[in-house]
Structures are given as structure tokens and as C-alpha cells.
Amino acid sequence: xxxxVVARALxxxxxxxxxxxxxxxxxxxxxxxxxxxxQPGVLFGFDAAEAVFRALDAEVGIERLAPxxxxxxxxxxxxxxxxxxxxxxxxxxxLNLLARLSGVATLTARCVRAVEGTGARILDTRxxxxxxxxxxxxxxxxxxxxxxxxxxxxxxxxxxxxxAMAGGIGPAVRAARERYPALPLEVECTSPEEVREALAAxxxxxxxxxxxxxxxxxxxxxxAGRAELEASGGMTLESLRAHxxxxxxxxxxxALTHSAPALDLSLIVEPLP
Numbered sequence: 001x002x003x004x005v006v007a008r009a010l011x012x013x014x015x016x017x018x019x020x021x022x023x024x025x026x027x028x029x030x031x032x033x034x035x036x037x038x039q040p041g042v043l044f045g046f047d048a049a050e051a052v053f054r055a056l057d058a059e060v061g062i063e064r065l066a067p068x069x070x071x072x073x074x075x076x077x078x079x080x081x082x083x084x085x086x087x088x089x090x091x092x093x094x095l096n097l098l099a100r101l102s103g104v105a106t107l108t109a110r111c112v113r114a115v116e117g118t119g120a121r122i123l124d125t126r127x128x129x130x131x132x133x134x135x136x137x138x139x140x141x142x143x144x145x146x147x148x149x150x151x152x153x154x155x156x157x158x159x160x161x162x163x164a165m166a167g168g169i170g171p172a173v174r175a176a177r178e179r180y181p182a183l184p185l186e187v188e189c190t191s192p193e194e195v196r197e198a199l200a201a202x203x204x205x206x207x208x209x210x211x212x213x214x215x216x217x218x219x220x221x222x223x224a225g226r227a228e229l230e231a232s233g234g235m236t237l238e239s240l241r242a243h244x245x246x247x248x249x250x251x252x253x254x255a256l257t258h259s260a261p262a263l264d265l266s267l268i269v270e271p272l273p
């Protein structure tokens with residue numbers, strides 16, 4: 001999957017070739033590049049960045065100068081030595097992938113810190129960049145978050161439209177349990193009445209959509225551990241703790257992957273003799 005992502009990204013950027021490098025870089029020139037982290041955060045995506053450089057120069061030398069998955073203030077991250085034209089051709093694609101994935105890991109780490117001590121865990125969603133879901137979910141995990149279902153095939157998640165088509169929450173849960181007894185199952189509820197219907201049908205996990213903290217706390221007290229509870233809907237760093245501190249087990253945050261700002265990185269190249 002990583003090779004496919006890198007190949008598509010490079011094809012998009014290089015096209016028929018890097019005309020600027022062809023015009024300005026002497027044939028056979030070698031260089032050293034250093035990628036630096038310019039703001040605090042969590043680095044993730046070295047494998048992706050390194051795959052980009054290797055795609056253009058199989059003999060490139062790469063040295064990791066920082067750990068992945070740990071909060072750090074900044075500094076040098078990667079040192080790459082090889083063909084100068086290859087380094088320049090790979091620069092933007094490698095930085096795009098590393099900055100994007102590090103941004104996801106960094107926002108996740110901020111969210112995990114925000115709910116520390118509540119007992120709730122931060123979940124991602126399927127609101128990912130098309131074609132990059134596996135990488136972005138790995139970045140969430142690197143930042144300390146928990147991966148929700150990967151796609152539509154590995155978990156039953158009954159939402160309001162599914163329930164409407166099945167004739168209600170209870171019938172939807174029972175039909176899914178009968179068809180896919182071995183798969184994890186969750187059902188979306190928007191009111192205490194729907195929660196009771198889900199519990200009566202045997203739902204092991206309930207998604208509480210767009211409920212205020214007071215409503216979440218009341219549901220958690222009523223459910224009393226009979227099902228896992230996930231709070232969802234418009235979560236921000238500022239609102240996370242109030243929702244997490246209600247007795248729910250998870251808080252899902254779509255922004256982890258649909259709105260994470262890229263981590264600020266730079267790449268500087270120096271010629272080698």
C-alpha cells in the first residue's frame with residue numbers, strides 16, 4: 001500500500017520530470033538533505049518519507065535523527081544523502097506525507113492530553129483522506145489515540161439511516177447480530193429512549209451522537225456498564241474534557257484526520273564534493 005501511495009504521489013508531482021533540477025543540477029551531483037521539525041509536536045511518517053527518497057534513488061542513505069510517536073519541541077528529524085536531483089525531486093512529496101501524518105499524530109496527542117485522567121479514550125473516524133486511511137490511522141495510534149473501525153467491512157455500526165430502513169433500532173440490532181454474529185457491533189442513539197431500546201436488543205456498544213455533557217452523564221449513569229459508550233459530534237480541544245468526564249468510554253474526534261494542521265517541517269540541501 002505504501003509503495004502505491006508513493007508512486008501515485010510522485011507521478012502527480014514529477015509528471016515527465018523535474019525540469020528545474022534538469023536545468024540547474026549538474027549531472028551526477030550528490031548532496032545531503034536535512035529535514036527539521038520547526039514546531040512542537042509528534043513526528044510520524046518516516047517510513048513514508050523514506051520510501052519517497054528511495055523511489056528516486058535506490059542507493060540513498062537515510063539516518064533518523066529523532067524518534068517517532070513522542071512529543072518533542074523540534075529539531076532535526078531526518079538526514080538523507082544521495083543523488084542531488086533525486087533529493088530535490090522527492091522533497092515536496094516526502095515533506096507532504098511526513099508533515100500530514102505528523103500533524104495527525106500531533107493533534108491526536110493534544111486530544112489525548114486533554115482527556116487525561118477521565119478514563120475516556122480518543123477514537124478516530126472514517127473521515128480520512130481518500131487513499132491514505134491506513135497511514136492516517138497509524139498516525140492516530142502513534143499520537144496515543146485508538147483506531148475505530150477501518151471501513152464498512154470490519155464492524156457493524158448502525159446509524160439512523162440504517163435503523164430507519166430496518167424498522168427501528170431494536171430490529172436493526174437483532175438483524176445485524178443474526179447476520180454477523182462474530183463482528184463488533186455499535187448503534188447510534190440520540191435520546192435516552194433509543195439507548196434503552198438498544199440495550200434491550202443487546203447492543204454491546206452505543207454511540208451517543210451530539211449529546212451535551214449533562215445528557216451524556218445521565219445516560220452513563222443509567223447504562224451503568226451494561227454497554228460501552230462513545231460520545232461523538234463536533235468535538236473540539238476545548239470541549240473534549242467536558243464530554244470525556246461524564247463516564248463514557250470513548251470520545252470520537254473526526255478532526256483528527258479531516259482537520260489536523262500539517263506539522264511545520266523544512267528540508268535544506270547542501271552540495272557534497
